Structure formats: C-alpha cells, structure tokens
Amino acid sequence: MAATIFLTRLPLRWKGEWPADLDRRALPWFPIVGCLIGVAGGALYWALTYAGLAPLLAGVVTVAALTWLTGALHEDGLADVADGFGGGRDKDAKLAIMKDSRVGTYGSMALILVVLARVGVLATLADPRIVALALIGAHAFSRGMLPLVKLALPDARLKGVSADQGRPDSARALVALLIGFTLAATTLNKLHLDGGTVSLAVMAVSAAAVWAVAQLAKRQIGGVTGDVLGAGQQMGEIGFLLALAAVVPAST
Template sequence: MNQWLDDLRIAIAFLTRLPMPHPDGARPESFARAQRLFPLVGAGIGAAVGLFCLLLRSIGVPDLAAAALTLGGAALLTGALHEDGLADVADGFGGGRDVAAKLEIMRDSRLGTYGALALVVSFASKLAALAALPDGMVVQSLIAAHALGRGALPWIAISLPYARKDGLAANAGASALIMMQLARRQIGGQTGDVLGGAEQVAETAILVLLAARLG
C-alpha cells in the first residue's frame, strides 16, 4: 500500500502543480513505476475541471466562455506541461532540416510559428468540442479525455527507442499511434516533448470525437 501511495504522490507531482511531498528513497525506477497511476491522476484532473465547467454554466456563463475558462483552469492545474511539449514538437518537426536540428529546436524554450499554430489548433478544437457537449456529459467526457490521454503515455515509452539518452522520456511513458509513427519518422524515437505532444493529440481527439457523438 505504501508503494501505491508513493506512486500516486509522484504521479500527482509530475502531472499537476499540486504540492506533493517527495517520497523517501524515490529513484528513477519509482517514477517509471508511477506511470501506472497516470490514468487515475488524469481522471482526477478531468473531474476537477469538468465540475468547474458545470459550475460556470450553472451561473449563466455562456458555453463557449465556460469552455475557454475551463481549458485555462486545466492549464493552470497542470502547468501546461503537455501543451509545452506539443509546441516544442511542432517547432522541431516543422522547422528542423535533420534529426540533430529538430532535437536542438525542441530543446529551445522559445515558441516558434509552428508551435504557436499547433497550440491554436489544439485549443480551438478542444474549445469547440467542450462547448458543444451537453451538461450531462461534460464531466464524463473530460474524465475520459484526460485519463485516456495520460493513460496512453506508457505505451510510447515501451514502443519507441529514445531519440536522446539524457531526456525526460527515458523515465516516462508513451502516447497516440499517429504521434508515435511521426516521431519515429522525424527523429527516430521519443523525447519528453513527444510524450507531451502525444497526450495533447490524444486528449483533443477524444474530446472532438465525444462532441461529434454526443453534442
């Protein structure tokens, strides 16, 4: 039980901005093991922001504005960790001429044109999808999107080699099939940014699909 609680604290500390005590004796393998709780933490994030969205709607905030504020709240809760990865991947894959250049661009914290466009497309897609969902499906849909988006992460870590040996992805997990194939073709493997970008692709796709079916 203590090991599960340690893993939960590690997963919460990594995926959110919530202050968590660092488990005693935590090692890199502890972080890898904590990936099993990524879907649970993702579900918690989805539930929290879903209830926030319903609260905004209940007090008369228009659906589109409520969706925008909800997405902003989610970014604050998570520190926009995965959004940053998506932007870096878009800049690197779009602007680099070879693998070395792509990896170098992805290390650069500055936001480029491709990264900005990727964030706009992702945000606009999630905004429209969330605004289209009926009240009765908002919380469930956000739980599904956040849980499945983060639950897909360990798969890429298993399926792809590491594009570089000193990055976060050496101890983290994996993502959507399209992103996995793209990363393999572009840089020959995975990085932490690829994992973050994959989570965003999965999260956005799930919300859009649910809105198309339920909206």
Template sequence: MHFPSISGFFSPRAWGADLLEAARLLTRLPLPRPSLPQTPQGAPEARASHASRCYPLVGAGIGLIAALGFAVADWLALPPFAAALAALALSILITGALHEDGLADVADGFGGGGDRARKLAIMRDSRIGSYGVLALVLVLTARGGSLAVIAASPAGPCGAAAALIAAHSLSRAGLAPVMWALPQARSDGLAAATGRPGGADALAALAIGVTAAALLLDPARALVAVLAVAVLQGGLALQARRQIGGVTGDVLGAAQQLGEAAVLLVACASLSGGI
C-alpha cells in the same frame, strides 16, 4: 521492448507511491515526494518508471477538477463556450501547461528542423515558432469548441463533465505504451529521467484508460474514442521514431494533447448522429 518481472506489481503500497509520483510529474500541485520502493535489481529509476501506469488515474483527477470548474462556471450562468474556456484554463493551470508546451515544441521541431540534431535542438529551445503557435491554436480550439458543443446539447454539463474526465484519462493511458515501445531519443530530459516502463505497466495504463472511457461514455462512443486515440498517438509515435529516433517528454506531451482533442471531438461528433 522489455517485459520485466511483475513481482510486487499488485502491491497497494507500490501503487500508492506510483500514483503520488505520477501526480508530482504531471501536475503542479504541491505534493510530497514519495518514498519509492526499490526494484529487486535495486534501480530507483526503474521503480520510478512504474509510475506511468498511474498516468490515466492522474488524468482522471485532472479531468474531475476541470469538470468542477466547468460546473461552477455553468452555475454562474456563463455561456457554454465561456464555461469550456474556464475548464481548459483550470486544467492548464493544474498541469503548468506541461503538455501544451510539448505539443508546441514537437510541432516546431518536426515542422522546422532539417535533420535529427536540428529537430532536437529546436524542441529544446524555449522560444515558440509559427508551427507551434498553429498547433496550439488548432488543438485548443478543438478542445474548447467540442466541450462547448457538448455542454449546449441535451447532454448538458453532466455530459461535458463525463467527456472531460474520459478525455484526460484516456489521453494519458497511451503514454506508457509509447514509452515502452520506443527508445529514448535523448540521454537526458524528462523521458530519460522517468525511465522506460515495462509491458505490464503499459497494459495496466491502457486498461485503466479504456475502463474510464467505457464507464463515462456510451459503448459506441467509447470504442471510437479508443480507436481515435490509438491512431493519433500511434501515428505520432511512428513519426517520432522516424524523425528523431525515439521518444522525448515533448513527444509524450504532444501525444496527450492529440488524444484529449480526439476524445472530445468524438464525443462532440456523436451528438450530430455521426456516431
């Protein structure tokens, strides 16, 4: 773990460049490459790692677009589950299934690999195995089913939209802390290319995600959602440290998927009076 200097941390230009870099990484939108400011040490990769603090902002944008897709489907009088599928499909299209691919790879690697080298090799294989298929089915069903239940409740499409934006933002808020806390399992790959963020970036990402949840969900629901995301992503981080020695891009994708499903499940459970 490291706590680099936060010189220039509050620079609007730096935040703008970081937001654009984060959006380029997490989405397939045709965005220009930003001109990233250099760190005092002159390391471009260190500067690029600051983009992780903007992951929850990009997540909120993805959630907003997915919510607009849900609203259009609802306007077309599609049933709640069909509208939920439309929102999921739109979010997957925007991200290029980046996180879903990571979830499947982690499930296959952690479930089918015997040792660290084998697990990493399986995670790099483009083919998907039974563990990956099961993980995708379970998580997608949890996301789509929860969203449909929320939309069919008195909360309606507005409640579904709020839950979507909160889930996409909060689930990405935990990625920077995971990147900060764990060493990189590989010397190459997406996580290695992105770099390791500092403690200030991790705290900023958490603050943004928690604020989004607090604004979009009622206090009790937001608190439980934050705790659920922390437990799931923290547990996955511990497993990653134990099984492969650190973090990879696939681990971050799996963490996002688990976090998003957790927020939507919490929002769904609260409608039955459980929260």
C-alpha cells in the same frame, strides 16, 4: 503521489529521497491522475454554467484552469514538437529546436489550434454532465496510452525527461492502458451511446491520434522524448473529444 507531482502543479512534496525506479512505477497511475484532472475540469465547468455563464465562456475558463492545473506540461511538448518537426532539417536540428525553450511559429499555431478545438468541443457539448464525462474520459485515456508509446519506441535522446524515466516493462504499460480504457469506457457508457461500438470508435480515434504522433516521431527523430509524449497526449485528448462531439448529438 509521484504521478501527481509529475503531471500537475499541485503543491505536493516527496518526503525523503526519490527512488531511482519511482518514475517507472508511477506510469500506471497516469490515467488515474488524468481522471482526477478531468473531474476537476468537469466540476469547474458545471459550477460556471450553474452560475449562468454561457457554454463558450465556461469552456474558455475551464480550458484555462486545466492548463494551469497541469502546468501546461503537455502543451509545451506539443509546441516543441511542432517547432522541431516543422523547422528542423535533420534529426539533430529537430532535437535542438525541441530543446529550445522559445516557441516559434509552428508551436504557436499548434497551441492556438488545440485550445480552439478544446473550447469548441466543450461549447458544442454544452451540457455540464456530458462535458464532465467527456473530460474524464479524454484525460484518462490519453494518459493511459503514454506508457505504451514509451515501451514501443526507443528514446531519441540519451538524457531528458523520457530517458530519465526509463523504459516501462510491458506489464506496467498494459496496466496503464487497461486502467485508461476502463475509465474511458465507464464514462462513455454513462452517455448511453448506441452500443459499445460507438464507444470503441471514440477510443479508437484517440488511440490512432496518439499512435500517429509516435510513428511520426519515429520517422523524424528515431524515437520518443518527453515532448513527443506531451504531443501524443494532446492529440489523444483532442481526438477523443472531437470524436465524442461528432457522435453525442446524434446518440443522446
């Protein structure tokens, strides 16, 4: 429930006091919540295409609905990272820009590009079954990588979303990664790709995209913030979808 409250805007409320270590304990559940988000998106896309909507329009509505469901949490992080890394001269300036609630040119362009990429992939895949499996795998795997990023990098701020959650232990980070990997591998297996190598390649592209954001953050601001985690999730999701779109037409 804690992971769902954090990652979505569903009207759930925690009864009683919020335990101090609950944020850390919720991290392994991130890929499971991501899987459920993907299921919701896949079900909506399926219903829209069944109702006669073209793949492109169904993709637009699906991406919009998923953005609403998650409260644009990760998209906001991506925009802040793009503005901060693109416009800040040093670490302090970058962190100050990232904390600003306003969205600048770099952030706006980043949001436009990721939305176009997601809609484009859904329209390219087109088939409702493939789209549903793609969304489940992408949302689960990208969120399963986040605890590992938090474990590997120090917090760039002493206070903030990431710092307040605390650093996960290696066991929780590994569990989250294994759950995300298992869910993604299961969905990719249902697409009957050419052996496990192709599925591993899709996940490798997604993991590389997340890790690239993490390493960039380490160089730019010395560590991780909540915005960096959001940007990592977005890049991991896009990497997964793009890689899948590149192999599915030739493999199914």
